[in-house]
Amino acid sequence: MHVWWRINARKVVLSYFYQCCFFLWVKKNNVILKDVLSSANTYTMHDDFDEHKTNLENDILTYVHDDPHVVITYILEHYYDKRMQEIDTEYLFAVWPAFHTYHEEIEQAVNTYTTSFSYDKMDYIDQALFLLWYVEWKVLNTPKEILLNELVELSKRYADTGSSKLINGIMHRILTEE
DSSP states (O other): OOHHHHHHHHHHHHHHHHHHHHHHHHHHHOHHHHHHHHTTTOGGGSTTHHHHHHHHHHHHHHHHTSOHHHHHHHHHHHHSSSOGGGSOHHHHHHHGGGHHHHHHHHHHHHHHTOSSOOGGGSOHHHHHHHHHHHHHHHHHOOOHHHHHHHHHHHHHHHSOTTHHHHHHHHHHHHHHHO
């Protein structure tokens, strides 16, 4: 494994996890769906609003639950076609599909060790970072020290100012307890 290839793969998976966190929030909260469907001209008054809302929800769920191999292959062909050797594809195929296996588990773990907020109230990038860390730990058995270092660095780069300390503290507690 080449270190830079793994770093590139982590960034791709992080962006996918971020999008999934956002779409799951949309599905849960239903607010954006109403805004999207009603923005043009008070669409909520139309008889088929509920049907269109359901169709949009299904489209979102389809996106979040697409076959990972198809999605990964598409991304590799369209975004990494000239640099295919510069990304750890084994990592992608191992970590990417695990989002759906572990997103509820990490939510519960984070909520166990937080007192003033919940996982649902966190920024999507923080949620995605927790998921990336947790999935990599569960699926690939990456050593704790490497995970803490890499994800704190990613949080410093992509998340809000205080996120790296938050992520480090909660991750450390979860790793210690498990």
